[in-house]
Amino acid sequence: MSDVTPIAAATTEESTQVVAEIVRETVRPGWRTRLAEQPALVLAGVLVVLYAVTVWKDDSLLTVNGVRSILLLACPLAVFAASQTLCMLTGGVDLSVAMTANFAAYVAANQSGRGPWIALAMALGVGVGVGAVNGLAVGVFKVNPLIMTIGMASVLLGVVTVGLRGWLAGSTDVLDVVRTVGSGTLIGPLPTNLLVWTGISLVLVLGLRSSGLGRVIYAVGDNQIACRLAGVRVWQVLLAVYVLSGLLAAIGGLLFSGTTGSVGVDQTNSYLLPSVAATVIGGTSILGGTGGYTGTILGALILTVLNRLLLRLEVSEAFRQILYGLIVLALAWSYVRLTGQKVREGGG
Amino acid sequence: MTTPLLLETSAVAKAFGAVVALRAVDLRVRPGEVHALLGANGAGKSTLVKILTGVLRADAGAIAIHGRPVALRRPADAQGHGLAPVFQDPAMAPDLSVAENLRLTRVDVPAVRRHLSDMDLGQLDLGEQVRDVPLPFLRMLDLARALAFDPQLLVLDEITAALPPDLSERVFAVMRRWKERDRAVLFISHRLAEVRAHCDMCTVLRDGRDVASFVPAEGGEGQIVAAMLGEAATVVREEARTRSATAVDVGDTALLEARNIGAGRHLEDVSLAVRAGEVLGLAALEGQGQDVLFDVLSGNRKADRGELVVDGVTVKAHHPFDVIRRGVVLVPSDRLQALLPQRSIRENIAAPLFNRVTRWGPINGREEGRRIDEAVQRLSIDTRAASQVRRLSGGNQQKVTIARWLARGLKVMLLFDPTRGIDVGTKHQVYDLVRALADEGAAIVMFTSELREIGLVCDRSAVLHNGRIVAELPADAGESALLRAAHGLETVPA
Numbered sequence: 050m051s052d053v054t055p056i057a058a059a060t061t062e063e064s065t066q067v068v069a070e071i072v073r074e075t076v077r078p079g080w081r082t083r084l085a086e087q088p089a090l091v092l093a094g095v096l097v098v099l100y101a102v103t104v105w106k107d108d109s110l111l112t113v114n115g116v117r118s119i120l121l122l123a124c125p126l127a128v129f130a131a132s133q134t135l136c137m138l139t140g141g142v143d144l145s146v147a148m149t150a151n152f153a154a155y156v157a158a159n160q161s162g163r164g165p166w167i168a169l170a171m172a173l174g175v176g177v178g179v180g181a182v183n184g185l186a187v188g189v190f191k192v193n194p195l196i197m198t199i200g201m202a203s204v205l206l207g208v209v210t211v212g213l214r215g216w217l218a219g220s221t222d223v224l225d226v227v228r229t230v231g232s233g234t235l236i237g238p239l240p241t242n243l244l245v246w247t248g249i250s251l252v253l254v255l256g257l258r259s260s261g262l263g264r265v266i267y268a269v270g271d272n273q274i275a276c277r278l279a280g281v282r283v284w285q286v287l288l289a290v291y292v293l294s295g296l297l298a299a300i301g302g303l304l305f306s307g308t309t310g311s312v313g314v315d316q317t318n319s320y321l322l323p324s325v326a327a328t329v330i331g332g333t334s335i336l337g338g339t340g341g342y343t344g345t346i347l348g349a350l351i352l353t354v355l356n357r358l359l360l361r362l363e364v365s366e367a368f369r370q371i372l373y374g375l376i377v378l379a380l381a382w383s384y385v386r387l388t389g390q391k392v393r394e395g396g397g
Numbered sequence: 398m399t400t401p402l403l404l405e406t407s408a409v410a411k412a413f414g415a416v417v418a419l420r421a422v423d424l425r426v427r428p429g430e431v432h433a434l435l436g437a438n439g440a441g442k443s444t445l446v447k448i449l450t451g452v453l454r455a456d457a458g459a460i461a462i463h464g465r466p467v468a469l470r471r472p473a474d475a476q477g478h479g480l481a482p483v484f485q486d487p488a489m490a491p492d493l494s495v496a497e498n499l500r501l502t503r504v505d506v507p508a509v510r511r512h513l514s515d516m517d518l519g520q521l522d523l524g525e526q527v528r529d530v531p532l533p534f535l536r537m538l539d540l541a542r543a544l545a546f547d548p549q550l551l552v553l554d555e556i557t558a559a560l561p562p563d564l565s566e567r568v569f570a571v572m573r574r575w576k577e578r579d580r581a582v583l584f585i586s587h588r589l590a591e592v593r594a595h596c597d598m599c600t601v602l603r604d605g606r607d608v609a610s611f612v613p614a615e616g617g618e619g620q621i622v623a624a625m626l627g628e629a630a631t632v633v634r635e636e637a638r639t640r641s642a643t644a645v646d647v648g649d650t651a652l653l654e655a656r657n658i659g660a661g662r663h664l665e666d667v668s669l670a671v672r673a674g675e676v677l678g679l680a681a682l683e684g685q686g687q688d689v690l691f692d693v694l695s696g697n698r699k700a701d702r703g704e705l706v707v708d709g710v711t712v713k714a715h716h717p718f719d720v721i722r723r724g725v726v727l728v729p730s731d732r733l734q735a736l737l738p739q740r741s742i743r744e745n746i747a748a749p750l751f752n753r754v755t756r757w758g759p760i761n762g763r764e765e766g767r768r769i770d771e772a773v774q775r776l777s778i779d780t781r782a783a784s785q786v787r788r789l790s791g792g793n794q795q796k797v798t799i800a801r802w803l804a805r806g807l808k809v810m811l812l813f814d815p816t817r818g819i820d821v822g823t824k825h826q827v828y829d830l831v832r833a834l835a836d837e838g839a840a841i842v843m844f845t846s847e848l849r850e851i852g853l854v855c856d857r858s859a860v861l862h863n864g865r866i867v868a869e870l871p872a873d874a875g876e877s878a879l880l881r882a883a884h885g886l887e888t889v890p891a
């Protein structure tokens with residue numbers, strides 16, 4: 050209200066209208082301006098509307114079990130999307146999350162004979178190891194992240210496939226603790242895996258906002274030259290990011306295997322592209338530098354509900370895929386339009 | 398008035414959300430005129446330029462060219478009406494070659510070449526990657542590109558800010574030519590001497606309005622400054638050296654010493670030393686190796702020969718961090734290299750604090766806020782658009798590149814044209830700041846393309862020519878002596 054700007058009479062009729070508009074805008078920021086400043090609110094709105102529409106097709110979503118199933122399914126997606134959020138903030142992506150998750154879950158199950166803690170540590174070690182290789186390749190050897198992580202995914206597929214005939218052969222018993230966390234219920238509609246998800250969310254949201262690593266992650270995504278000139282060693286940041294990404298992928302894989310009670314060479318692969326989509330819908334720029342995990346959480350929930358809705362529609366699988374893709378594109382597009390997020394603004 | 402105005406704007410307004418950049422601007426440019434557009438940082442000059450060239454759309458107001466109202470919705474509309482700009486920031490994609498960039502804008506490449514050779518820059522290699530072309534030459538390429546459209550009105554947004562004297566002269570020659578052809582130039586600069594020497598008329602913007610319009614050569618700098626800064630003008634002192642009498646004793650050992658440094662094609666053999674409390678000015682024409690020298694001193698590039706000694710310790714720098722951790726910091730020539738455009742002022746200024754893994758933990762928000770407020774105040778940064786520095790005006794962005802080192806603390810500061818794009822009021826604050834840092838015991842090396850600044854802030858100066866230091870002069874040697882030395886002419890040794 051404070052910044053009322055009198056604007057001298059304009060000369061043409063057309064511009065008089067614009068004057069009226071701008072006076073209104075300056076007196077009270079328009080709804081667009083306000084929404085653009087609160088993208089999380091917009092996403093939450095989309096989620097509510099989508100949920101309502103889905104309830105209309107599938108009223109089980111109003112039951113305790115319905116809510117629980119959405120949360121249960123959204124959790125691994127949100128954890129994989131956490132990996133993507135970190136990588137994308139630096140301008141990268143991690144397309145090896147699904148294979149890392151499969152591999153880690155497989156290792157945990159396979160080594161369950163050694164006791165739960167050792168098996169878990171080995172599974173998380175897989176995530177860290179894969180992430181470290183990705184991080185060194187991207188950060189030190191400047192391999193394009195897309196290519197590096199796709200390559201990593203096929204290498205991992207090969208490793209697991211060969212391993213199944215040798216050192217990974219034998220037990221596929223999912224650990225009890227993994228099973229409990231992955232499929233238990235805390236209270237009411239809240240599944241136990243929500244604990245893990247909440248923990249990750251807190252660390253990510255707070256960490257990105259107010260830790261030194263968070264700051265340099267955004268900085269690297271925004272301008273690597275400026276980082277270098279500020280003394281930031283970009284490779285260290287990228288290494289940290291891909292290691293965290295691998296670690297999160299391993300956690301996601303364990304959660305998923307706990308939910309389904311089984312392990313498989315490609316069981317989380319269908320989560321890969323949705324994890325990227327959830328991040329983009331959530332407002333993290335593919336080019337890096339802006340975004341955050343709050344949006345990603347909402348993105349993951351939106352996609353999970355959307356999936357549920359589409360499953361209820363009586364249409365062919367192919368059509369469902371097309372619809373899903375189109376809706377994801379529309380959401381991402383409207384987000385960019387609304388917040389005025391731009392690739393680059395003209396000089397000046 | 399007999400001849401119609403070439404350009405007339407009335408009540409042009411533009412707001413970005415809550416930030417009002419232009420409230421109501423009337424501007425009248427006659428044919429055959431070099432018209433200066435003046436104003437403090439954030440006054441709205443670049444915004445007006447973008448509106449005139451179709452990059453931004455005005456919220457209100459009207460624009461007429463040769464007496465006829467026009468709608469400038471796209472850059473192409475502006476081009477069609479004979480308006481061609483050189484924007485404040487270089488407008489070429491760094492990963493492409495110059496020629497590829499030119500092709501992207503569908504400009505007549507032979508015409509660009511012709512204009513380059515007219516400006517005596519025919520030797521520029523258009524096949525070179527834009528990121529390897531020094532900033533001043535990029536500006537000249539932008540100019541040649543604008544000229545290739547053969548515009549009625551040439552709009553130059555702070556083109557000379559990045560240019561050394563010899564290149565500036567070539568811009569002025571172009572402006573004269575445009576005038577003689579009865580066309581016009583809209584010229585933006587914070588260097589009032591240039592404005593007074595080359596502009597026939599000026600319009601001063603303050604807080605998004607045109608507050609005065611007069612002949613700049615009449616009435617002295619004082620009149621311009623008063624119009625630009627309004628009440629704040631009284632703060633600007635008469636230009637006197639701000640050197641304090643109580644400066645710390647210049648120590649014996651150099652804080653930064655370069656011994657016989659050579660690198661690449663342009664830097665032959667440079668030795669220099671700066672001691673605590675001292676400001677060393679560097680002057681050079683374009684392409685004498687100053688960029689490479691600063692790259693080497695700041696650890697951004699390895700020297701082929703010679704030694705870099707910081708505070709008595711020989712440093713082999715593999716990364717800028719290796720010198721930064723010893724307190725040697727750089728304000729680079731191109732501010733876009735030092736900014737995180739999508740991040741806030743706060744994050745930009747704080748960025749160097751997190752350059753070690755041990756600082757990656759939780760941030761103490763209050764402590765950080767205090768340091769940042771202090772730096773923001775010391776440089777009076779306009780924080781109206783603080784959430785993303787790409788939205789700041791050029792001058793305010795420049796201040797952020799300096800501020801980010803104040804929050805951290807430093808021993809040696811390497812300044813490459815630190816006042817580039819900063820308005821007259823704040824320039825003095827920067828000079829004071831540089832002197833204050835020196836008085837607090839820092840050693841400062843300052844390259845400047847505005848030779849006047851050497852007399853204003855430096856204790857002594859060195860002149861670079863063909864990759865060597867050809868003269869060392871006292872601070873009061875005067876611009877003409879510096880210029881002679883910079884051209885490689887004989888000077889009497891100091």
Ligand SMILES: Nc1ncnc2c1ncn2[C@@H]1O[C@H](COP(=O)(O)OP(=O)(O)OP(=O)(O)O)[C@@H](O)[C@H]1O
Nearest residue numbers: 413418438439440441442443444782788790791792
């Ligand atoms: N995209 C944007 N979003 C928000 N604010 C903006 C944007 N672009 C410019 N501004 C604001 O508009 C005001 C005028 O900016 P402008 O760039 O026109 O100033 P200027 O006169 O060119 O200053 P300088 O001499 O520093 O270049 C500033 O306060 C700036 O922060």
Ligand SMILES: [Mg+2]
Nearest residue numbers: 443485790791
């Ligand atoms: Mg500007």
